[in-house]
Amino acid sequence: MRYEILGQLRVIDGSNSKTIRAQKVEILLAALVARSDQVVSTDQLIREIWGDDPPRSATAGLYVYISQIRKMLGHCGEETSPVLTRPPGYMLLTLGSDEIDLLDFKRLMREGRAHLRSGAYEAAMSSFEDALALCRGPFLTDGVPGPILKGLRTWLNEAQLECMESLIEARMALGYHRELVSDLYLLSTEHPLREAFHRQLMMALHRSECRGDALLVYQRARRTLREELGVEPGTALQDVQRAILMDEGR
Template identity: 80%
Template sequence: MRYEILGPLRVIDGKNAKTIKAQKVEILLAALVIRSDQVVSTDQLFREIWGEKLPRSATASLYVYISQIRKLLRHPRTETSPILTRPPGYMLTLGSDGLDLHDFTRLLNEGRAHLRNGRYEPAVRSFEHALALCRGPLLADVARGPILQGFRTWLNEAQLECMESLMEARMALGHHRELVSDLYLLSTEHPLREAFHRQLMLALHHSGSRGDALLVYQKARRTLREELGVEPGRALQNIQRTILTDN
């Protein structure tokens, strides 16, 4: 069995992909998967499912939801479930089951190590494989508690780091011109992310578009001043000076 949490939650059992239509049950399983092999207290689960507005039937409803998840995940041959009761709450045990989150973090760490050591082609492969696991937002509109909200924040940041590092590795391989359109898109989607502006300036400069590279700096500087009241960081300023003095 394999759990996939880097997008809409699903459980892969052989050739079958199981999804949960009941929103509260989906939130409960998502919280247990994110904290797999750790005990999640009933109070934490209450907050994930209902936020601050706890109904009187919360305890009874949680018991029903746990029963539904146990039935969904029960192994046909052994009749056992990976959902265990462990005071003060419940725990999902992975055992030999897979989890896409673990694959993502492994690939990200491999990519980081390759990039640090100048192994750019394997770094590109690691980052590309990591990003391919990300299928979309997880319960984007209904995450009420700190487990799901914190995970979503972490995943967004990890994906951006992965994308930045992928661009870095590709540029180190000399693919500047091919990256210009992607970096324009990324810098537009994430206007406060200075790394994408810096990478776009480098890609344009190495593609012979010095003027366009300097225009990117001016636009980034204007955005940062208007949105945050700050000047560009040292890395972005250094790239601008390098381009200005490069004859």
């Protein structure tokens, strides 16, 4: 059995793949997958589904949704459902052969960081590419009300950006400067307050003998940071600008 929540939630058993159309059932299963092998209390699950203002029928509704999930997972080839009742709530029990894409993503990120620190840039690039490939689209659907999945969505957004930054760092260490310029222009535009993408774009342009363009990127980033946050660029961004200016003066 494989559970995938980095995109539309789906459960895969061999060649069979199941998705969930009912939003509340999808949220419930996603919360159990996110906390796999841990007990999630009934109160927590109700809050995940209905937020801070659940209906009076919330407990009864939760029982119905648990039953639907158990039935669905049973149809995926399990003789007994992996969703167990464990006071004060429920847990998704994963067995030795079960897989969760979220755990794969975290493992690949750890491996990529270790490779990057050791200078194994090809291996780092492969790990980060594999991690990003697991992210199939937006996390679940709009309107996720509860803290477990809200927190996971916030973490995942940040982790994907970190993964992209690290992937670019590995690619730059391997000499792919020119190939990265267009992607970095896009990333720095989509995430104008994230200084790392501006810094990487400046370095890629500088190493591609486009020093003037690199300095214009700095000015654009500085203007954005001052207008949006009232701050100057950080030390890393300033250091890159200074290095480019010193190189031009030689």
